[in-house]
Amino acid sequence: MNFEIDALFIEDAVRSSELAQRLVARLNSKVPVSYVMDGRQAARPLPVDDAFVAGKRRLVVMNRRSRFLSPCPAAGAGLACCGYLVLVLASNCPMNCSYCFLQEYVADNPGLQIYANYAQAFEELERLLRTNSARHFRIGTGELADSLAFDRVTGLSVDLVEFFRRHERLTLELKTKTDEIDNLLRMDPLGRVLVSWTLSPSRVYRSSEHGTAAPQARIDAACRVREAGYRVGFHLDPIIAYPQAETEYRELLSMLFDALAPGEISFLSVGGLRMTPGLRAIARRRFPNDPMLVGEEVLSPDGRYRACYPMRLRLYRSLAAHIQAKAPGLTHYLCMETPAVVARALGTAPPSPAVLGERLATA
């Protein structure tokens, strides 16, 4: 997948960094390169109609000023949590999903930032291991960005795999909607790297996931990395409760289980579409013709629009039953729902974050 870039900005402080040099060498030579004092300024929105999309085409290499490692936002928000830790190595993504929360989250700084001082992230991880001597952690880089979208030019996965393969109690999760796996295929992760794909039925892919790899291409890529020694996981997130959803998500799961035996899949997460009122307004303005954005969502007690409760629960239960029937034993959990909803949907209370986190990290 080749994502087009209009301009590359490099913060003066990281001019000689390896990452900046790699990008200059690997990006198309027609992409103009500018050196700036403060990358944050280059990441600000341009005064154009769709500043968010314009930001997706402006790559900014800079230092990250805050911590790289943080708990997943579900932790502390009263939601069932899987103990996932987020490593922010980049912000924004070249793809353009209509439901993407980044539309609101990075609206004020949509430039595609990649942090050159990521060696600090490794230090934070080592500190985490030193202060938690027994636990196993699952660390993901796909929270504010797609983990692999620019891997062809950044080569970040090479450094990441190299680091994680040396740390037995850490599992790296690279989360993507691309099939950018060439770098991964050249390395042996020693079982410590998990690559996960978000999957959606074709109808959702066509209407809402612009610029991403097709669902079948994602599954094919998963099979290939699996053969190369990576663990694989899948996220059915967001699940959108459109009229044909129940059938089409089941078909999607069947397509997945045709390609990979359940025992070859580390886990499957499921999460319903949720949008803050602000995100919903932005998404509808940017994608006025996407039927997936006009579902039967209502304002939920947590202040987010979600499919109304009966529809949501029915969909969760139907998918859980399907997974149980087709892939008994496959670890499956609900994401971004309260423990009460998880218990009602799956019939058992969610495990504690530490327990589920450990299970997912080692699955």
Next chain:
Amino acid sequence: MPKQVADSTHEMAGPVPATFQQGDCGRAALAPVADGCENGADHEAAIRRYAVQRRLPERSVEAWLKLGAEGARMLLELSVALKLRTGQLAAVIELVAEIALREGTTAVSVLKRGEITSIAKGVGSAPERASKLLNVLRILRYPELNRALAKLQSAVEALRLPRSVTVGLPKDLSSGQLSIEIRAGSLAELDEAVRALREASARFSEIFDSLEGADEL
């Protein structure tokens, strides 16, 4: 019967159905249509004039014009006929657009539905019919939610609880929690309410199942 506007021959001769022409406000806006000038620019001008009279926000006007010339014209006629207030008009525009998008159809085919034309041509005061229109559009826009809501409401009624007990469904069925309110002025009244609730407990479990999307009550 709705008041028929038969006092203006040129309006009667135009494409706007007579039954739609009850209102005074908006007649001026409809003039180009009534005069037989049906090109898109005239429709747009008519809608814009009407929108100005109604102080309709620009965002709603844009959404209205995106319904296509025929759909936008039909909605103008409907608004004039039902004397939609500004907020109602904005809501109707949004609902019609969203229903069309959800169903992969056009605003025209939404507005030609029997449920809607019968309101446009039906009896009752304009405000009554306006509120009926909004209800029908909301049902079309949120069909599953409304189906579930109707089922739950009748299940709650079937509990036949004393008047001192009120069972509240979650707003817009956004959660799985019922609220139960008991009004009691004495211990005896409280006991009676609690006993009635206990007796109804098996049927409550069916209500919870339904709230969780089980198909049958």
